Amino acid sequence: MEYYFDNAATTATRPEVAEAMASYFTESYGNPSSIYKIAQKNKTAVEKARGQIAAAINSEVNEVYFTAGGSEADNWAIKGVAESYADKGKHIITSCIEHHAVLHTCEYLETKGYEVTYLPVDEYGLVSLEDVKKAVRDDTILITIMFANNEIGTIEPISEIGAFAREKGILFHTDAVQAVGHVPIDVKAMNIDMLSMSGHKFYGPKGIGALYVRKGIKITPLIHGGAQERSRRAGTENVPGIIGMGLAAELAVKELPEEMPRLTALRDKLINSILEKVPYSRLNGHPVNRLPGNANISFEYIEGESILLLLDYKGICASSGSACTSGSLDPSHVLLAIGLPHEKAHGSVRLTMGHFTTEEQVDYVIQELPPIIERLRMMSPLYEEILKNKN
Amino acid sequence: MQYSEKVMDHFMNPRNVGEIEDASGVGTVGNAKCGDIMKVYLKIEDNIVKDAKFKTFGCGAAVATSSMATELIKGKTIQEAMEITNKAVMEALDGLPPIKVHCSCLAEEALHAALWDYAQKNGIVIEGLEEPVNDISEHEEIPEEE
Numbered sequence: 001m002e003y004y005f006d007n008a009a010t011t012a013t014r015p016e017v018a019e020a021m022a023s024y025f026t027e028s029y030g031n032p033s034s035i036y037k038i039a040q041k042n043k044t045a046v047e048k049a050r051g052q053i054a055a056a057i058n059s060e061v062n063e064v065y066f067t068a069g070g071s072e073a074d075n076w077a078i079k080g081v082a083e084s085y086a087d088k089g090k091h092i093i094t095s096c097i098e099h100h101a102v103l104h105t106c107e108y109l110e111t112k113g114y115e116v117t118y119l120p121v122d123e124y125g126l127v128s129l130e131d132v133k134k135a136v137r138d139d140t141i142l143i144t145i146m147f148a149n150n151e152i153g154t155i156e157p158i159s160e161i162g163a164f165a166r167e168k169g170i171l172f173h174t175d176a177v178q179a180v181g182h183v184p185i186d187v188k189a190m191n192i193d194m195l196s197m198s199g200h201k202f203y204g205p206k207g208i209g210a211l212y213v214r215k216g217i218k219i220t221p222l223i224h225g226g227a228q229e230r231s232r233r234a235g236t237e238n239v240p241g242i243i244g245m246g247l248a249a250e251l252a253v254k255e256l257p258e259e260m261p262r263l264t265a266l267r268d269k270l271i272n273s274i275l276e277k278v279p280y281s282r283l284n285g286h287p288v289n290r291l292p293g294n295a296n297i298s299f300e301y302i303e304g305e306s307i308l309l310l311l312d313y314k315g316i317c318a319s320s321g322s323a324c325t326s327g328s329l330d331p332s333h334v335l336l337a338i339g340l341p342h343e344k345a346h347g348s349v350r351l352t353m354g355h356f357t358t359e360e361q362v363d364y365v366i367q368e369l370p371p372i373i374e375r376l377r378m379m380s381p382l383y384e385e386i387l388k389n390k391n
Numbered sequence: 392m393q394y395s396e397k398v399m400d401h402f403m404n405p406r407n408v409g410e411i412e413d414a415s416g417v418g419t420v421g422n423a424k425c426g427d428i429m430k431v432y433l434k435i436e437d438n439i440v441k442d443a444k445f446k447t448f449g450c451g452a453a454v455a456t457s458s459m460a461t462e463l464i465k466g467k468t469i470q471e472a473m474e475i476t477n478k479a480v481m482e483a484l485d486g487l488p489p490i491k492v493h494c495s496c497l498a499e500e501a502l503h504a505a506l507w508d509y510a511q512k513n514g515i516v517i518e519g520l521e522e523p524v525n526d527i528s529e530h531e532e533i534p535e536e537e
Contacts, residue, residue, distance in 0.1 A: 303426050305450035309402060322450070323426045331426070342424035379454065381406050381430040381446040382423060 003316040003361050006149050007293055007331030010177060014203040014251065014355070017110055017244045021205065024240040032237050033228065036168045042239050049246025055247040057176075058186040059212050062253035066210050068240050070177040070198030071101040072222065073211035076233070077173045077194045078105045081116060081142045081221030082114055085171070089139025090114045095127045095156075098146050098335045101196075102175050106144075116230075119145075125154035125338050132161055142171045147179035147195075151321060151334040151350060152285030153294025155183065162191030171217065177201055177209075181252030182291055183260070193217055200239060203355055204248030208241030246299045252355075259355065263292035266353055266362050273366040278373050280386075284335060284348060293353040296321075298335075298344045301383040302376040307349050310372040321348040343382075394451060395485035401455035406462050409444040416512065418504025420523060421497050427453045429501040431461065435509055440464050440472055445501070452491035456498035459483050464502055473519050475502060500524070 002011070030039030032046055047061070054061045067073045082092065094106050096118040106116045117135040119127050127145055136143075143165050148155045158174055173194035179185060180195075181202030185194055193214045200206040213219060213232075224362035225234025251257075267290075273280055280300040299307065303319030311318050321332030323346060330336070331345035340348075351365065377383040394402070411432035421427040429448035432441035441462035447454050460480050464472050477495035481487050487495060504523035510516065 040461070070457075303447065303449050303453070306402075306454060309399075309451045341424075342426070345473065346426040379405065379446055380448040381419065381428055382448050384410070384446055 001315050003314075004356065005351040005353060005365060006036060006171075006317045006319050007357070008153075008201075008350065008352035009319060009353055010200045010206065011203045012245065012356060013200070013203075013205050014248060015202055016251070017248045017278050020247050021240040021244040024243055028338075030240065040256045040277075042237075046237055046239060046242050049242045052246035052250040053197075053210055055198075056180065056185070056253045057212060058188050059195075060215060062230070063212050064210050066214060066237065067233060068207055068210065068235075068238070068377060069209040070099075070175070070196050070201070071209075073196035073198070073209045074101040074175050074177075075105050075259040076211055076222040077196060077213075077219065078102065078107070078142065078144060079222060081171055081173070081194075081217075082109050082112075082159045083220040084218050085141040085205070088190075089137075091137050091140045093117045093119065093132060093135045093140060093145075095119045096337045097121050097123060097125055097127075097149055097151075097154075098144070099150055099175055099177065102144055102146070103333075118320050121154075121337050123283055123339050124289070125149055125152045125284075125334065126159070126286060126289070127156050128240055129157055129160045129164060132164060138171065140170050142173060144173040144175070146176045147176035148183065148184070149334060152296045152334055152338065153178075153352075154286045155179070155289045155292035156292065158192065159190045165193070178291060181249055181256075182293065184241070184256060187212055187214070190299055191297050194219075199245035199248060202248050202252045202271070204245040205241050206237050208245045210245070216221045234347065237384070241242075255355075260292050263353055263357070266357060266359060267293060267295055269359075270351060270362050270366060271297070274369060277366070277370045279374075284338065284340070289354075293357070295351045295353075296348060297351075298348045299373050300341065301380045301386065303346050304348055306376050307347070308370060310375070311369070314368045314372070316368060316372065319350045319352075322346045323351070364365075393488055393495070393535055394455075395487075396423070397459075397485045398452060398487065399457040401458040401484065402451040402526045405454050405458040407444050407458060407465075408446065410446065411442060411444050414444075414505075416481070416505040416507070416509025418501050418506070418508055418523060420504050425450065426450065427494065427497055429453065429457050429497055431457070431501040431505040433464070433505045433509060434504075438469050440467050440469070449494065449497075451492070452487055452494040453497065455484055456480050456487075457501065459499035460502055469506065472502065472506060472518060475499065478483045 032043040177198045182195040195212040199208040284296040304322030321335045323331045335345035414432040415435040416433045419430040430446045432444040445457040447457040477499040480495045
């Protein structure tokens with residue numbers, strides 16, 4: 001039995017989505033740019049999927065451009081604006097808890113003469129509108145703040161930042177890879193100019209994403225070539241991926257009214273039970289303004305990879321912000337940004353639930369996790385000191 | 392993380408976890424900031440390591456190398472114990488992923504730190520043994536990510 005608690009990393013493709021995609025591999029394989037019937041049929045199917053994506057975020061259909069994933073969408077939005085608006089200025093505002101697809105893109109632009117302000121966050125991971133306002137300069141061309149954080153699940157004040165950016169006439173991009181299909185999004189009401197998403201984060205396939213670009217915004221293409229995507233993103237369309245992502249978005253948004261409260265209840269049950277059962281543990285991220293399926297907890301005196309290995313032995317798939325799982329000496333930049341000292345960041349575990357998570361599975365984690373923490377603590381020289389000092 | 396079966400065995404069923412009340416030598420290396428701390432206890436009689444125990448804060452490889460290092464040192468003379476290198480610990484575990492090699496260095500250093508403590512307490516000099524360096528993991532070179 002597998003207990004999948006890593007839905008923020010990727011999700012299982014829904015069976016009905018995989019089924020809808022299947023015929024586009026073997027039967028309806030035509031290139032949408034060709035003129036014969038099987039190709040034209042695909043062009044229609046791609047446009048239908050574009051409509052499904054637009055409906056999911058309340059944009060116009062022709063404001064949606066398909067990409068190969070969330071990272072490409074982030075790269076395109078930021079580099080595209082940087083290049084086409086360079087005459088206006090070279091200053092970008094972002095936060096220090098962004099996904100690396102945004103952070104490393106900004107760092108790259110710094111090597112090309114751009115200036116980037118990395119806004120701090122509070123202890124819950126929230127960006128403050130006041131900080132955004134203070135960071136704005138005459139030469140600011142872009143504000144890019146994530147919709148919701150992938151590690152700690154904190155949902156940012158997107159509407160407030162959007163309203164401010166619109167008023168100032170500064171472009172506003174949001175990396176909504178963790179948010180689309182999980183919380184309501186309305187690009188019009190929230191004054192979002194550009195938004196990145198990724199199919200496999202909401203039960204669609206991997207290798208497909210989209211960038212919403214509000215009508216009238218000119219951004220330089222990232223991928224040059226053919227005239228696909230209205231000449232803004234070249235390359236033969238990933239037809240099965242597009243069909244899958246479109247259907248997955250439609251289903252996710254349709255089910256939001258039931259899924260949000262269901263997952264929120266499961267999340268809070270998991271968080272509260274673990275915090276209650278395990279001493280020296282704390283919740284990372286905002287207690288209320290957080291993604292419905294995200295729980296991120298730090299356990300003091302032990303290290304995250306060890307926890308993951310023992311969870312894996314029990315069939316539970318999870319992730320950690322420990323350095324040992326990141327491939328460097330430093331733990332997660334997000335956990336450090338919310339003020340966690342290194343040692344507490346090393347002992348973090350992220351458990352992310354989704355469409356296929358059941359209450360029985362949550363109960364199983366609540367049962368199995370505390371003894372794992374206890375077992376590792378009994379092995380820890382740091383915990384030994386705590387126990388001795390207590391006695 | 393691609394761990395060998397031996398590493399997983401020593402992580403899941405670590406040998407010699409615990410403390411020795413009247414240890415002849417105790418050594419602690421690493422730091423919490425880097426995510427690894429190893430504490431090794433040795434019981435030495437007649438120049439022979441009669442018992443070894445450890446407590447470790449760290450990843451799977453940190454626990455497994457502590458377990459293997461304490462296994463290797465038991466029953467050895469002090470001079471034989473000095474010859475246990477990080478390479479020997481790694482080989483006994485059928486290898487470690489490149490990013491985890493520093494855990495085996497920490498294990499070797501923990502053994503040396505415990506031996507140093509023993510030597511200090513007894514006013515003896517162990518050939519080839521130098522004063523342990525704290526926080527060795529901060530000076531480790533991390534292989535480039537692929």
